[in-house]
Amino acid sequence: MDEVLDERKRKILKAIIKTYMETGEPVGSRTISKYPDLNVSSATIRNEMSDLTDMGYIVQPHTSAGRIPSDKGYRLYVDELTREKEAEIAEIRDLMIEKSDKMDKVLKQVAKVLATNTNYAAMVAVPQYKGSTLKFIQLSRVNERQLIAVVVCEGNVIRNQIINIDEEMTFTAISGIAGLTRMAPLEKRMVISWV
Numbered sequence: 001m002d003e004v005l006d007e008r009k010r011k012i013l014k015a016i017i018k019t020y021m022e023t024g025e026p027v028g029s030r031t032i033s034k035y036p037d038l039n040v041s042s043a044t045i046r047n048e049m050s051d052l053t054d055m056g057y058i059v060q061p062h063t064s065a066g067r068i069p070s071d072k073g074y075r076l077y078v079d080e081l082t083r084e085k086e087a088e089i090a091e092i093r094d095l096m097i098e099k100s101d102k103m104d105k106v107l108k109q110v111a112k113v114l115a116t117n118t119n120y121a122a123m124v125a126v127p128q129y130k131g132s133t134l135k136f137i138q139l140s141r142v143n144e145r146q147l148i149a150v151v152v153c154e155g156n157v158i159r160n161q162i163i164n165i166d167e168e169m170t171f172t173a174i175s176g177i178a179g180l181t182r183m184a185p186l187e188k189r190m191v192i193s194w195v
Contacts, residue, residue, distance in 0.1 A: 004055065010080075011037050012048050013057055017069045017077045026066035086143075093142055096160050139177060144168045 005013070015035045019027045029045040032038065038045065049067055052058045057073035060066075069077070107124045114122035136152040147163045 005057075005076075008038070008040070009048055009052060011035075012045060013052055013069075013073060014077065014080075016049070016052075016058055016067055017073060020068050026061055026068050028066035031066070089142060093148065093162065096148070097162070139163075139174045141169070141171070141174060147174065 012032060015032045015038065016027045019031055029042040029049060032045050032049075033040070033042045049058065052073075053060060053067065056070055057076060058067040059070050061068060111122045111124040114120075114124075135154060135156075138150040139147050140150075142148050142162065145165055145168070147165060147169070149161045149163055151159045151161065153159070
């Protein structure tokens with residue numbers, strides 16, 4: 001979350017914020033000590049909570065109360081969630097690109113193995129995308145400058161493609177583009193050519 005916060009402080013802050021959002025009540029060390037991720041005593045948690053208070057990430061509404069997140073604590077929590085989601089999206093995007101590349105390599109290898117083992121010329125053909133009629137398209141935003149298109153063509157051929165865009169698009173605009181393809185009858189839908 002932040003360079004000055006060690007892993008234990010991060011976990012405690014996250015637990016305080018989650019618990020406070022669920023209950024709306026100030027959170028005490030005893031409640032936090034029940035979290036399975038934290039294998040430390042209530043006293044250790046109290047010390048860490050005191051440090052988090054001094055750093056401005058949590059506040060104590062009154063002397064005998066537990067702690068609640070401050071604006072600074074919430075900001076850190078949201079930033080961390082955003083980073084985690086961006087990392088997940090990047091991982092999914094990379095995995096999809098990798099799988100597409102691997103499929104081409106696997107098919108080439110299959111042709112080579114067939115040719116070697118049978119002493120015949122071998123060819124492996126993949127479904128043709130050129131001239132396929134579009135059945136369905138789903139657009140999702142990867143980041144401000146990229147979309148991922150999941151396209152289903154006639155014959156249930158599925159293709160994923162990263163699309164680079166010049167300017168940021170709203171979710172409404174993205175949904176509208178995908179919706180246009182679903183409104184036309186099947187025989188009037190566009191023909192897709194992949195490059």
